Amino acid sequence: xxxxxxxxxxxxxxxxxxxxxxxxxxxxxxxxxxxxxxxxxxxxxxxxxxxxxxxxxxxxxxxxxxxxxxxxxxxxxxxxxxxxxxxxxxxxxxxxxxxxxxxxxxxxxxxxxxxxxxxxxxxxxxxxxxxxxxxxxxxxxxxxxxxxxxxxxxxxxxxxxxxxxxxxxxxxxxxxxxxxxxxxxxxxxxxxxxxxxxxxxxxxxxxxxxx
Numbered sequence: 001x002x003x004x005x006x007x008x009x010x011x012x013x014x015x016x017x018x019x020x021x022x023x024x025x026x027x028x029x030x031x032x033x034x035x036x037x038x039x040x041x042x043x044x045x046x047x048x049x050x051x052x053x054x055x056x057x058x059x060x061x062x063x064x065x066x067x068x069x070x071x072x073x074x075x076x077x078x079x080x081x082x083x084x085x086x087x088x089x090x091x092x093x094x095x096x097x098x099x100x101x102x103x104x105x106x107x108x109x110x111x112x113x114x115x116x117x118x119x120x121x122x123x124x125x126x127x128x129x130x131x132x133x134x135x136x137x138x139x140x141x142x143x144x145x146x147x148x149x150x151x152x153x154x155x156x157x158x159x160x161x162x163x164x165x166x167x168x169x170x171x172x173x174x175x176x177x178x179x180x181x182x183x184x185x186x187x188x189x190x191x192x193x194x195x196x197x198x199x200x201x202x203x204x205x206x207x208x209x210x211x
Contacts (some may be wrong), residue, residue: 008126017043021126024159025134033058035068035139037130048076052093052129056139068139070095073146074116081152088119089151090161100147100167104173108163108197112136114177117151117161143169149177158182171205 006023019032020040035056056068072093079087091113103111112132113130149163160180163165178198183190200211 006127006130008076010126015045017041019126021130023127023130027056027058027139029057030061031139035134037133039126041126043076046076046078047160048074050074050076050131051093051111053074054098054133054137058139060141064141066097066141068097068141070098070137070145072113072116074149076119076151078119083155084151086113087150088153088159089117091117091147091149093147095137095143095145097139097141097143098145099138099143100145100165100166101136101138102167102173102201103136103177103199105199106198108177108179109143109195111162111163111177113147113149113165114161114179117149117163119153119159139157143167154180155157157184159187173201173203173205176200 005022008021010019012018018041020038020105022036022038025035025037027035029045032058035054037054038052040051051073053071054069057065058068059065070093072091074089074091076089079090081087084188112129145165145167147163147165151159151161151163153159158180160178163177165175176198179195181193181195184192202209
């Protein structure tokens, strides 16, 4: 038989860039089935759109089947604000029957949603993006989440991202992820690089409040 495990595309037409991918993965035990994950990045000058999504219809150990879906999108554009806090992008997403992995402080910098919020967008490696999504957003019956974030600059020198996630189902979990960096004299050839990460979590399931 013939099957398609996935494909990826990347192309550039002057100021227009395009990168995308779709991959098929086997679900991890105890779930049985496959899932499909996809991403698409479109960029034009200082504007861009990043889209991520996944769908699965797994079978649980008891034989019950359920649908699992998530989507996350980011708009990159100079949206405005004061010089101390100028918004350069907004993102929003949700998950149905999906468990969202909350990163540790060491994982904030590599979180796929935080990478998507960056003004430069995700790395030009669609398959790596899809594997990261698979590791961070797994099918889980009865788990739901919503997420929203922004990217910003402060006096042009500092760039950063803020992401808020709310997960509910087996308890309630609220997380705030933040990242700010300054690269001098510029990001292309930095002689000095300073970065600050923030992670705040509240979980009723774990009985935890952490900053």
